[in-house]
Amino acid sequence: MTDSDIGYLTPVIDEDGAPFWQYAARGQLRIQACASCDELRFPPRPCCPRCRSFDSTWRRMSGRGRIWSYVLPHPPLLPGYAEQAPYNAVVVELADAPRIRLVGNVVAAADAPLDSVDPELLSVGAPVRVAFTAASGGVTVPRWLLER
Incomplete structure (x- = not known):
């Protein structure tokens, strides 16, 4: 997070987390999931901590x-x-x-x-x-x- 011009903290968007913020802009809460073993992970990152796959998808949450x-x-x-x-x-x-x-x-x-x-x-x-x-x-x- 960084200081914005009005004194609030705002997210720093990186490559791994960018889809989270893109979905949020559409009013959707989505969490990154491993496309190989289906393990959910947050914060987003490039590699699955369970199976080490680099394939991911974004699953919609309720x-x-x-x-x-x-x-x-x-x-x-x-x-x-x-x-x-x-x-x-x-x-x-x-x-x-x-x-x-x-x-x-x-x-x-x-x-x-x-x-x-x-x-x-x-x-x-x-x-x-x-x-x-x-x-x-x-x-x-x-x-x-x-x-x-």
């Missing part, structure tokens, strides 16, 4: 998961984030791939500010679903909505 862990950063280190405190940073375990975990934020709506969810509503195991929003630099990022 977009559902659960909060595996979360934190309310205090104090936020970047000015752009400090203005939205208290906000959350979560690790989400995907429902269709429990060994795959993504980092993000739980928000009230895809384009809502980072502080849009009361921290009291967060708990480990809480069900969430993905939503996508445009970030700076033309990148679309996944965020998470609480399922009620």
Whole structure:
């Protein structure tokens, strides 16, 4: 991640991860899978850690998961984030791939500010679903909505 012009962290897109961000821009959550042994892997990388194949595909996920862990950063280190405190940073375990975990934020709506969810509503195991929003630099990022 790098600092953007507004003080937020934005993804650095490399060759291996580029398809993840391209699918996100289309509103799809896809995870890299080995085309030889079907092992899912995240973060994306060129070689399968199980069978060492360099062949891969991108499997569409349901977009559902659960909060595996979360934190309310205090104090936020970047000015752009400090203005939205208290906000959350979560690790989400995907429902269709429990060994795959993504980092993000739980928000009230895809384009809502980072502080849009009361921290009291967060708990480990809480069900969430993905939503996508445009970030700076033309990148679309996944965020998470609480399922009620």
